[in-house]
Amino acid sequence: MTNRDWYDDSDYESAVERAERMTRVGWKAIAGVTGLMGIAAVTVAVFCLAVVVGMAYLVVVATP
DSSP, X not given: OOSSOTTOOHHHHXXXXXXXXXXXXXXXXXXXXXXXXXXXXXXXXXXXXXXXXXXXXXXXXXXO
16 A cells, blocks of 8 residues: 555645646747747738839839
8 A cells, every 4th residue: 555545635736736837838839930920920911012112113003
């Protein structure tokens, strides 16, 4: 037998604490990646819009 009593839940409590900590880390990682993807999508959209405006300007300037 071990020296611990039958009502000792320290292993369970430490496992729950580790699981909660990993859950928080996971959600922070998900939020960070989602934020970076959003920033990348906005950057690509702005770049594409700038290309369209630049091409439209060239078409207007190049026509006699």
